[in-house]
Amino acid sequence: MQSNTQIYGIRAVLEAINAEQPINKIFLQKGLGGELFKELETAIRKNGLSCSYVPIEKLNRLTKNNHQGAVANISPVPFHSxxxxxxxxxxxxxxxxxxxxxxxxxxxxxxxxxxxxxxxxxxxxxxxxxxxxxxxxxxxxxxxxxxxxxxxxxxxxxxxxxxxxxxxxxxxxxxxxxxxxxxxxxxxxxxxxxxxxxxxxxxxxxxxxxxxxxxxxxxxxxxxxxxxxxxxxxxxxxxxxxxxx
Known part of the structure; x- marks a missing residue:
């Protein structure tokens, strides 16, 4: 059985959205800014994806990697049009x-x-x-x-x-x-x-x-x-x- 995939990093999550990956949920760090982060927020809204703004401690628990304030969970099952x-x-x-x-x-x-x-x-x-x-x-x-x-x-x-x-x-x-x-x-x-x-x-x-x-x-x-x-x-x-x- 495939596992639930996790993607971390602002650019990586943005690329997953643009590639129309079956994203279950996105977690973003509260209070973060910057041009790339705003681009990610725009892509999330445009695609109607489920998103939560959480403290950095929550993101640190989700992954031990350098998440840069963004973590996404990818569905193990593709969605249909x-x-x-x-x-x-x-x-x-x-x-x-x-x-x-x-x-x-x-x-x-x-x-x-x-x-x-x-x-x-x-x-x-x-x-x-x-x-x-x-x-x-x-x-x-x-x-x-x-x-x-x-x-x-x-x-x-x-x-x-x-x-x-x-x-x-x-x-x-x-x-x-x-x-x-x-x-x-x-x-x-x-x-x-x-x-x-x-x-x-x-x-x-x-x-x-x-x-x-x-x-x-x-x-x-x-x-x-x-x-x-x-x-x-x-x-x-x-x-x-x-x-x-």
């Missing part, structure tokens, strides 16, 4: 089946979701560039290697991805308890994309306002919610059940 992925799927002789993750932030939940999605024949997973769980060694391990087998695309904003999918006649279905419709009342035989929300907050209201359908899982016990990876598995397998039935 969202629009190209959608176009490739539309050319297939089957109903498209996508999964969108709205701020799912736990790497092990992400890995478990990737594993189930691959087993269910999901055509691609779409996540936002900011706020989503990174793909780390733990993600890959929890996915049992599925992270190398299913296309994963990062987008600037999930809203734009939803608009694009809807323009391709793909119905967007939100998994949310804020619905009167149970999952079993939705037709998953049509081209569709399922949206799963964050572990603590669920799907953001702005995303819920855009979807075509909302569906909930019946909960018969006293606990009010399921773990997101478990709930995702139930939703994905209902699609499988309908499509092979």
């Amino acid at each position: 969202f629009e190209s992925l959608v176009e490739q799927v539309l050319e297939k002789d089957k109903a498209p089946f996508f999964l969108l993750l709205d701020q799912v932030s736990d790497v092990r939940n992400f890995g478990a979701i990737i594993r189930t999605a691959e087993c269910c024949g999901v055509d691609g997973i779409i996540v936002p560039k900011s706020g989503a769980a990174p793909i780390t060694d733990d993600t890959v391990k929890t996915s049992a290697g599925a992270a190398f087998k299913i296309p994963i695309a990062k987008v600037d904003h999930l809203k734009d991805a939803i608009f694009y999918l809807q323009s391709s006649d793909i119905k967007i279905i939100a998994a949310t308890e804020k619905s009167q419709t149970a999952i079993y009342g939705i037709n998953f035989n049509q081209p569709c994309a399922i949206v799963m929300g964050a572990e603590d907050k669920g799907i953001s209201p702005s995303i819920l306002n855009l979807v075509d359908y909302k569906a909930k899982l019946p909960l018969l016990g006293e606990i009010g919610s399921l773990n997101v990876s478990v709930a995702c598995g139930v939703f994905l397998y209902e699609v499988v059940r309908q499509r092979i039935g």
Whole structure:
């Protein structure tokens, strides 16, 4: 299994961005300046990359090398172009089946979701560039290697991805308890994309306002919610059940 690669040094991180490396997260030293550092900040903003400003002590813990105030973590898995992925799927002789993750932030939940999605024949997973769980060694391990087998695309904003999918006649279905419709009342035989929300907050209201359908899982016990990876598995397998039935 590939390892999570670390790049350090202002120029090295800048070159990684320009080379479109699959960057998970960038850490920059607080209070740093200079022309090259500002160029790096501009590139980070332009590419919508996840970035945190931290004390130098944090950077010293991340690497024992001369970091010059910049450290980046590179994903062990390459990301796909969202629009190209959608176009490739539309050319297939089957109903498209996508999964969108709205701020799912736990790497092990992400890995478990990737594993189930691959087993269910999901055509691609779409996540936002900011706020989503990174793909780390733990993600890959929890996915049992599925992270190398299913296309994963990062987008600037999930809203734009939803608009694009809807323009391709793909119905967007939100998994949310804020619905009167149970999952079993939705037709998953049509081209569709399922949206799963964050572990603590669920799907953001702005995303819920855009979807075509909302569906909930019946909960018969006293606990009010399921773990997101478990709930995702139930939703994905209902699609499988309908499509092979």
